Amino acid sequence: MTMAALKAQYDAQLRDMGRQLAEANALNTALLAEVGRLAALVAASNERIGELLAALQRKKGAPAPPPKAPPAPPTLAEEQKTAYEARPKAPPLPEKPVKEKKPVRPTGRKHLPEHLKAEEHTVTPESCSKCGGTALKVVDEVVETKLHVVQEHQRRRVVVRKTCACQHCGTRTTARSLSAPFERSKATCEWLAWLVYTKFFLLVPLDRIRRDLAAKGIPLSMSYLVSQIERAADLLGPIDGEHWKQLLAGDWMATDATGLKVLVPGLPQTHNGYLEIFRDDDKVVFQYEAEKGGETLAAKLRPFEGVLLADAEHRHNGVFADGRVLEAGCNAHGRRKFRDAEAVQPTLAVEGGTFITHMYVAESEAKKLRLTGDTLRTWRWEKIPPLRDKLLTWMNAVEPTLLPDDPLAKTIRYYRNHWDALFRFIDHPEIPIDNSASEREYQSVAKLRLNTLFAGSTEGAHRAATLLGLVATCKALGIDAQAWLAWAFTRLGTHREDYGMTAAQLTPCLLYTSPSPRDRTR
Numbered sequence: 001m002t003m004a005a006l007k008a009q010y011d012a013q014l015r016d017m018g019r020q021l022a023e024a025n026a027l028n029t030a031l032l033a034e035v036g037r038l039a040a041l042v043a044a045s046n047e048r049i050g051e052l053l054a055a056l057q058r059k060k061g062a063p064a065p066p067p068k069a070p071p072a073p074p075t076l077a078e079e080q081k082t083a084y085e086a087r088p089k090a091p092p093l094p095e096k097p098v099k100e101k102k103p104v105r106p107t108g109r110k111h112l113p114e115h116l117k118a119e120e121h122t123v124t125p126e127s128c129s130k131c132g133g134t135a136l137k138v139v140d141e142v143v144e145t146k147l148h149v150v151q152e153h154q155r156r157r158v159v160v161r162k163t164c165a166c167q168h169c170g171t172r173t174t175a176r177s178l179s180a181p182f183e184r185s186k187a188t189c190e191w192l193a194w195l196v197y198t199k200f201f202l203l204v205p206l207d208r209i210r211r212d213l214a215a216k217g218i219p220l221s222m223s224y225l226v227s228q229i230e231r232a233a234d235l236l237g238p239i240d241g242e243h244w245k246q247l248l249a250g251d252w253m254a255t256d257a258t259g260l261k262v263l264v265p266g267l268p269q270t271h272n273g274y275l276e277i278f279r280d281d282d283k284v285v286f287q288y289e290a291e292k293g294g295e296t297l298a299a300k301l302r303p304f305e306g307v308l309l310a311d312a313e314h315r316h317n318g319v320f321a322d323g324r325v326l327e328a329g330c331n332a333h334g335r336r337k338f339r340d341a342e343a344v345q346p347t348l349a350v351e352g353g354t355f356i357t358h359m360y361v362a363e364s365e366a367k368k369l370r371l372t373g374d375t376l377r378t379w380r381w382e383k384i385p386p387l388r389d390k391l392l393t394w395m396n397a398v399e400p401t402l403l404p405d406d407p408l409a410k411t412i413r414y415y416r417n418h419w420d421a422l423f424r425f426i427d428h429p430e431i432p433i434d435n436s437a438s439e440r441e442y443q444s445v446a447k448l449r450l451n452t453l454f455a456g457s458t459e460g461a462h463r464a465a466t467l468l469g470l471v472a473t474c475k476a477l478g479i480d481a482q483a484w485l486a487w488a489f490t491r492l493g494t495h496r497e498d499y500g501m502t503a504a505q506l507t508p509c510l511l512y513t514s515p516s517p518r519d520r521t522r
Contacts, residue, residue, distance in 0.1 A: 086397065092354075111145075112145055112146075112147055119148060124136075124138070154213065154216055154218055157178075157188055159177050159178055161174050161175045161176075161177055162174070162175050163175075177494075179490045179493050179494055179495040180493050180494045181231060181232070181235060181489050181492075181493045181494075182231060182235075182493060182494065183494060185493075185494075186224075187228065189486050189489035189490045189493055190486045192228060192231070192232055192485075192486075192489055193482050193483075193485035193486035193489055194482060195209070195225070195228055195229070195232070196232050196467055196471075196485055197471070197481055197482035197485060199229065199467075200448070200464070200467045200468055200471045201471050201475075201481050201482070203444060203447045203448045206222060206225045206226065207222065209225065210222055210225060226460075229463065229467070230459075230460075230463060232467065232485075232489070233462075233463030233464075233466045233467055234463075235488075235489060235493070236466060236467065236470055236485075236488065236492070237466055238503035239470065239488065239503045239506050240285060240466045240469055240470055241503065242503040242504050243283040243284075243285050243469065243470075243473065243507065243509075244278070244285050244287075246283060246509075247278055247279075247280060247283055247285060247304075248301075248303045248304045250280055250306060251306045251307065251428075251430060252306045252307040252308070252309065252328070252428065252430055253278050253279065253280050253304070253306070253308060253309070254277075254278070254279050254280070254308075254309035254432075254435050254437065254438045255276060255277060255278050255279075255308060255309070255310050255438065256276070256277050256310070256311065256435060256438040256439060257274050257275065257277070257292060258274070258275055258442050258446075259272055259273070259275070260272075260273045260274060260275040260288065260445075260455060260461060261273070261455070262288075262290075262455045262458055262460075262461045263455065263457060264457075264458060265457075273288060273289065273290050273291075273455075273458075273461060274288070274289050274291070274292045275287075275288055275445060275465060275468075276289060276297075277441055277442070277469075279437065279438055279441070279472075279476070281476070282476065282477065282509045283473055283476075283507075283509060284441065284472035284473045284476055285469045286445075286464075286465035286466070286468045286469040286472070287300075287462075287465050288455075288458070288461040288464070288465045290458070292315060293315065294314065294315035294316070294317060294318045294319075295318060297315055297316070297318070297319060298318035298319050298321075301319050301325065304325060305324055305325065306325065307325070307326045307327075307328050307424065307428055307431055308325050308326070308327060309328040309329075309330065309431055309432070309435050309438075310327070310328070310329075310330070310435065311329075311330055311333060311435065312329060312330075312333070312414070312417070312418050312421075326424065327418075327420075327421040327424065328424040328425060328428070328431050329418045329422035329424065330422075330434045330435040330436075331356060331359065331360075331422055331433050331434045332433075332434035332435065332436050332439075333414075333434075334356060334411065334414060334422065335353065335356045335357075335360070335434075337407070337410070337411040337414060338350075338352050338353035338356060338408075338411055339353060340407060341406075341407040341408040341410075341411050343407070344406060344407050344408065345402075345406065345407070345408040348398055348408055349408050349411075351394065351398075352391070352394060352395070352398070352408070352411070352412070355387050355388075355390060355391040355394065356391075358387050359383075359384055359387055359388075359433065360433065362379075362380070362383035362384060362387075363432075363433050366380070371429075373429055374429070375429075376429035377426075377427065377428075377429045380425070380429065381426060384423070384426050385426065388423055391415070395412045395415065395416070398412070399412050441472050444472070445468065448468075470508070473507075473509070474508050477508055477509065477511070479511055484508050484511065488506050491506060492506070
């Protein structure tokens with residue numbers, strides 16, 4: 001086929017395609033016109049139907065519409081949705097009271113505390129500032145009070161012990177020295193109290209104490225400082241043991257545990273031991289254990305019969321196994337779990353946490369009113385059970401809508417598994433709502449652990465636990481720890497026979513006689 005024939009055939013095909021496209025466009029135009037006509041008819045029909053319905057409504061005795069078919073039974077998902085929508089709504093958070101307008105504060109400098117020891121100086125001009133004359137007469141004075149500081153003084157105590165001869169028999173008698181922590185002690189009771197206070201209250205490591213003393217011209221070896229801490233712990237050990245006896249004989253106590261690294265001979269690395277705390281409102285006892293086993297804890301608490309406030313750990317199961325010790329749970333953990341769940345369930349987690357928040361509000365109000373004993377029990381029974389019941393209803397409605405691994409579902413299971421323990425405080429007014437007081441004590445342990453890294457030996461860990469517990473007891477009672485340490489060392493040292501005081505009489509609890517321990521500021 002020639003080129004001309006191919007071109008003619010191609011042109012014919014183009015003409016056929018153009019003709020078909022024109023026919024299709026014409027058909028589309030006709031269809032669009034028909035659709036518009038039908039739409040107009042539908043609109044007119046709807047208008048007519050509306051007129052007929054209006055006419056029927058105006059007539060009286062119109063026939064009733066045909067009955068509707070019965071609704072289908074709800075599905076499981078619909079039932080869960082209905083139960084969720086019918087869940088009790090968490091009460092709104094209490095509105096913050098409108099603060100009254102504070103009175104205008106007086107301007108100018110505030111007076112310095114009167115209890116500060118004053119260092120007084122009196123200065124008089126030597127000559128007249130105008131003519132230079134020296135014949136001056138005091139006619140007025142200007143008194144200035146400034147905040148001042150004096151560097152702590154390390155001093156020597158020199159005791160001159162006179163030796164006298166009896167005029168009758170000639171016997172030579174040397175005066176007895178002042179009280180010291182132990183025989184041939186290089187330091188006084190007050191200095192040993194300062195060392196313990198600096199180490200276990202201010203949490204200053206011994207190497208820093210040694211460098212500070214050396215900078216003041218007092219060279220002491222590290223071994224000497226360590227030996228003084230050992231002596232102090234051995235002297236105060238019976239008092240710490242008396243606190244432990246009182247806790248075991250009491251109606252309740254709280255406990256917690258944290259890690260403590262210890263150097264053990266023969267081990268290539270530090271051993272991961274545990275520091276346990278046992279406390280009530282008045283007494284704090286720390287104890288070191290090489291392992292965090294449940295059997296060890298159960299054996300230690302076997303003499304105790306009361307309520308134990310503790311975290312939900314498996315190691316406590318042996319303590320509660322025979323029912324002799326009742327379990328009380330920590331609501332602070334549940335409160336934190338609700339807050340953590342807000343990252344996944346921001347609305348529902350806030351709803352659930354609001355119930356717990358209202359319980360804490362009720363406890364705060366009781367503390368402000370200084371309620372104790374039966375009065376506090378009555379208050380809790382009035383405020384807490386309604387919130388507890390609403391929380392349970394809310395949990396029953398919300399839990400079926402959550403996946404098992406949802407953080408909020410885990411929080412709900414935490415409350416289900418420990419329901420009785422978490423609300424044990426309602427019937428026991430002596431028990432707080434949570435175990436936060438024990439956890440706060442570990443802030444000091446964490447700082448000490450950060451500064452010292454580890455205990456030098458197992459014996460050192462036990463001695464550190466003794467001193468930590470006694471210092472924490474002083475803090476709980478609100479008394480001066482350093483002053484009590486000096487007072488105790490004086491009565492436990494070389495003059496102990498003169499005082500004749502037992503460990504029970506030396507406990508710092510006897511120095512504080514508040515009728516309401518919960519009013520103390522920790």
